[in-house]
Amino acid sequence: MGEPLLSVENxxxxxxxYAGTVRAVNGVSxxxxxGEIYGLVGETGCGKTITGLSILRLVPPPGEIVSGTITLxxxxxxxxxxxxxxxxxGGRAAMIFQDPSASLNPVFTIGEQISxxxxxxxxxxxxxxxxHVLAMLDAVELPDPAHVARAYPHELSGGMQQRVMIALALxxxxxxxxxxxxxxxxxxxxxAQILELLARLREDRGLAILIITHNLGVVAEICDRVSxxxxxxxxxxxxxxxxxxxxxxPYTRGLLAALPHPxxxxxxxxxxPGSVPSLHxxxxxxxxxxxxxxxxxxxxxxxxxLRSSTPDRPxxxxxxxxxxxxxxx
Amino acid sequence: xxxxxxxxxxxPHPYEGRTGEYRLIARTFLRDRFAVISLAVIVLFVxxxxxxxxxxxxxxxxxxxxxxxxxxxxxxRTHPFGTDNLGRDVLARVLYGGRSSLSxxxxxxxxxxxxxxxxxxxxxxxxGWLDEAIMRFTDLSLSFPPLLLAIAIAAALGPSFxxxxxxxxxxxxxxxxxxxxxxxxxxKQRPFVEAARSMGVRDPAIVFRHIMPNIITVxxxxxxxxLGGAILTAAAMSFLGLGAQPPTAxxxxxxxxxxxxxxxxxxxxxxxxxxxxxxxxxxxxLGDSVRDILDPRTRRSA
Numbered sequence: 001m002g003e004p005l006l007s008v009e010n011x012x013x014x015x016x017x018y019a020g021t022v023r024a025v026n027g028v029s030x031x032x033x034x035g036e037i038y039g040l041v042g043e044t045g046c047g048k049t050i051t052g053l054s055i056l057r058l059v060p061p062p063g064e065i066v067s068g069t070i071t072l073x074x075x076x077x078x079x080x081x082x083x084x085x086x087x088x089x090g091g092r093a094a095m096i097f098q099d100p101s102a103s104l105n106p107v108f109t110i111g112e113q114i115s116x117x118x119x120x121x122x123x124x125x126x127x128x129x130x131x132h133v134l135a136m137l138d139a140v141e142l143p144d145p146a147h148v149a150r151a152y153p154h155e156l157s158g159g160m161q162q163r164v165m166i167a168l169a170l171x172x173x174x175x176x177x178x179x180x181x182x183x184x185x186x187x188x189x190x191x192a193q194i195l196e197l198l199a200r201l202r203e204d205r206g207l208a209i210l211i212i213t214h215n216l217g218v219v220a221e222i223c224d225r226v227s228x229x230x231x232x233x234x235x236x237x238x239x240x241x242x243x244x245x246x247x248x249x250p251y252t253r254g255l256l257a258a259l260p261h262p263x264x265x266x267x268x269x270x271x272x273p274g275s276v277p278s279l280h281x282x283x284x285x286x287x288x289x290x291x292x293x294x295x296x297x298x299x300x301x302x303x304x305x306l307r308s309s310t311p312d313r314p315x316x317x318x319x320x321x322x323x324x325x326x327x328x329x
Numbered sequence: 330x331x332x333x334x335x336x337x338x339x340x341p342h343p344y345e346g347r348t349g350e351y352r353l354i355a356r357t358f359l360r361d362r363f364a365v366i367s368l369a370v371i372v373l374f375v376x377x378x379x380x381x382x383x384x385x386x387x388x389x390x391x392x393x394x395x396x397x398x399x400x401x402x403x404x405x406r407t408h409p410f411g412t413d414n415l416g417r418d419v420l421a422r423v424l425y426g427g428r429s430s431l432s433x434x435x436x437x438x439x440x441x442x443x444x445x446x447x448x449x450x451x452x453x454x455x456x457g458w459l460d461e462a463i464m465r466f467t468d469l470s471l472s473f474p475p476l477l478l479a480i481a482i483a484a485a486l487g488p489s490f491x492x493x494x495x496x497x498x499x500x501x502x503x504x505x506x507x508x509x510x511x512x513x514x515x516x517k518q519r520p521f522v523e524a525a526r527s528m529g530v531r532d533p534a535i536v537f538r539h540i541m542p543n544i545i546t547v548x549x550x551x552x553x554x555x556l557g558g559a560i561l562t563a564a565a566m567s568f569l570g571l572g573a574q575p576p577t578a579x580x581x582x583x584x585x586x587x588x589x590x591x592x593x594x595x596x597x598x599x600x601x602x603x604x605x606x607x608x609x610x611x612x613x614x615l616g617d618s619v620r621d622i623l624d625p626r627t628r629r630s631a
Contacts, residue, residue: 056527090528103524107542116538120530168528 004073005208006032006055006093006176011068013050013059013232024050024063026232026287032176035206037199039219039240041255042229045276048212051229052178055210056089072176091121094169098181100161104153110137110164111149114171121172136167141197159190166197173205180212195222216259220244225315228252231277231287234306238316248309248318250292286321296321357622364618367611374608378427391421393576401594411596414586419597423604425578431608433494433572434560438552440498445505446548452506453513454536464510467503475500476565483571490573493566497559508551512544546623554616557609564605580605 013025025047032038040048053059055070057077070077072093080088089095097103105113114136115129124132130149137145140163153161162182169177179198183191199222201207211223219226219240227237228249236249247253254272274291286292289299298321306317358364382388390396399416402408410419452463470478482496516522517540525539564581566572573579580601587598 058523058527060523086529086531088529089526090530095524095527097520097524097527099520102520105521105525105539105543116534117525117528117530120528120534165524168524171528 003034004031005034005036006030006073006210007069007071008051008055009069011051011054011070012066013047013054013063014066015063017062024232025054028068028227028229028232028234030227030234030237032208032210034175034208035202036225037202037209037211037223039223039226040210040212040229041214041216041219041226043214043255043276046229047232048214048229049180052095052180052210052212055178056093056095057085058089058095087121090117090169090174091172092174093176093178094172094174095178095180096162096165096169096182099185100158100165101153101185103165104161106153109150109152110156114149114164114168117168117171132171136171137164139170139201140164140167142167157190158186159193162186162190162194163197166194166201170201170205170207175206175208177201177207177209178212179209181214182211183218184213184215191218198222216256228255233287233319235288235320236316236318237306238309238313242313242316246309248323249288249320250294250322251288254291254293286319294322354622358618361618361621363614364622367614367618370607370611371615374427374431374604374611377424378431381421381424381428385418385421385424387418387421390417391425391578393417393578401590401597403594404596410600411594413583413597414590414594419583419600422578422583423580423600426580426583426601427604427608429490429567429573429577430560430563430580430605433490433497433563434556434608434612436494437497437501437559437563438555440494441501441505441555442548442552444498445502446509448502449506449509449511450513450536450541453510454517454532454540456514460510463506467506470500470503471507473500476562479562479566480569480571483566488571488574490577493563493572496571497562497566501555501559504555505548505551509544509548512547513540516540516543546620549623550616550620552616553619554613556616557612560605560609560612 008031009029011025011028012023015022015024028047028051030038030040040051042048050059050063054065054068055077057065057080059065065078068078072088075088075092077085077088104110108116111130111133114133115126118124118129118132119126122129133149134145137148142148142160142163148156148160148164153164156164162185166177166182177198182198183194186194195218198209198211202209211218213219223240225238226240226243227234228251229235230251236243236247236252243252244256247256251272254270257270258272260269272291277287277290285298285300285302286304289295292299302321304319304321306319307323308314309316309318309323377384381391385391394417396412396416399408399412400414402412402416404411408418408420410423413419413422448463448467452460479493479496479500482499483493486492486496513536522535522539525535530539563572564579564584567579567581568585570582570585572581575582583601584598584605587594587601591598
């Protein structure tokens with residue numbers, strides 16, 4: 001733990017469309033260490049899924065990574081050809097998605113699907129992979145793996161399906177798992193079980209996990225560090241413990257305030273006014289300035305840089321003029 | 330019932346569905362009256378064609394030998410369908426005619442599926458200029474009236490059984506290309522394809538292992554329904570004299586020859602015409618039922 005595993009530097013992703021260029025990801029940088037659970041949080045359309053897909057170069061066309069570097073330990077993912085990428089995908093890094101029922105092929109049994117992924121990475125026959133299939137199903141704590149191997153996806157519950165997806169992702173013993181909203185389609189108790197499973201996989205295998213979520217509760221529960229994304233920009237990043245103690249960016253504060261908890265019963269939840277700026281627009285200044293409750297004169301003019309919040313916390317960094325102004329005073 | 334029996338069966342493959350897919354398919358099928366009847370009719374036709382020499386007392390006439398002294402006998406116990414203008418037993422001719430008419434139907438569809446499916450899958454999955462090239466060529470092929478194109482090809486190649494099969498097959502494949510391309514485009518956008526890609530499954534495996542099985546039922550249903558149409562088209566071709574050549578028996582040709590005598594000897598054109606009608610209707614009905622049965626969702630809810 002502690003050694004950097006994945007490093008994304010200054011990633012820009014754009015979608016050229018007839019209506020203009022959509023800037024989905026604007027200069028995102030992040031670093032995930034070995035055995036770390038890293039959260040990427042933000043509301044719908046803030047570019048978090050595209051960031052996740054970019055790491056495996058899976059951005060759907062016409063989207064393209066305009067610039068940036070992505071390295072997985074010593075491998076430069078941006079310069080890889082297709083064959084090398086296929087070895088990485090599901091090899092050293094794997095990804096799971098939001099809706100497990102749609103992510104499994106309805107016409108195959110579970111065993112067949114896991115076997116196909118194993119055979120895409122290793123020279124083994126269909127039958128020889130069977131032991132491996134059972135071992136994978138067992139690793140994600142599914143009861144009676146032989147039974148599950150013969151089931152079709154629709155015969156399993158949502159939680160079991162997501163476990164199968166995780167089993168698929170773990171086939172080649174990856175070092176990094178990118179989990180895109182892994183619990184969003186599940187109900188709350190199952191959600192807790194899946195998070196528990198992910199936490200245990202980190203403990204047992206030293207797996208690093210990048211969790212993409214809109215749910216600050218998920219972040220608080222299992223993440224070590226977190227980046228808050230807004231309109232394709234990282235607006236705040238740092239250790240989860242420290243950020244929840246003292247968050248600085250008005251957007252992060254708004255997100256947390258909008259989260260219902262027992263104390264808010266009977267009151268109207270504070271929402272962040274307005275909506276995410278259209279990613280078509282080119283705007284000057286801070287991407288959040290139109291919705292920000294504490295806007296300063298400089299905000300619409302100049303984009304703030306990510307800077308350490310306090311000198312004793314160099315890893316907690318915030319992109320907000322407010323903070324720096326406060327410090328100057 | 331099903332549970333008790335499953336252990337008695339030979340051990341299934343470890344990845345096979347445990348619900349007893351085949352038994353379920355069979356049970357749903359047997360519950361569908363149209364499916365059973367149409368399949369029975371088709372099986373009868375196929376058996377009749379294959380076993381024709383053993384079923385009729387006049388195998389030589391079936392193969393084409395004339396027997397002028399028995400011209401135009403009305404249906405009777407010795408000749409249930411009567412005899413034709415050359416004195417041949419019409420029942421024997423219809424049974425023998427099934428050999429060319431049914432096999433041309435199967436072969437035409439086979440040629441069309443074999444050409445159309447891979448083209449459609451490649452166009453749909455890879456997209457881009459390859460898609461454009463394949464689909465514009467498909468459009469080009471579709472812009473000719475199909476029967477006219479088939480007639481032109483067959484006329485150019487010379488009238489024969491094989492040439493008419495090639496001619497019809499060449500006019501039929503674009504439909505499969507379109508069908509398969511549309512299906513591929515829709516299936517490839519489903520999350521499990523992205524999931525497979527994110528796990529390093531290579532393109533050919535995605536096309537053939539993930540996408541194809543999801544669209545094969547559609548192709549199969551279309552193929553089954555097309556069998557009827559192919560038989561009809563083949564009959565039309567041979568009606569025009571471009572199919573199997575005499576003395577080979579062929580339904581379309583028999584109708585064509587029989588129509589001259591239709592007012593006085595209606596049995597000559599009627600029975601091969603009925604054979605065409607029944608065979609194509611049965612394939613169409615069967616295709617309909619196959620669609621219901623092969624779709625796991627409608628099957629389970631049934």
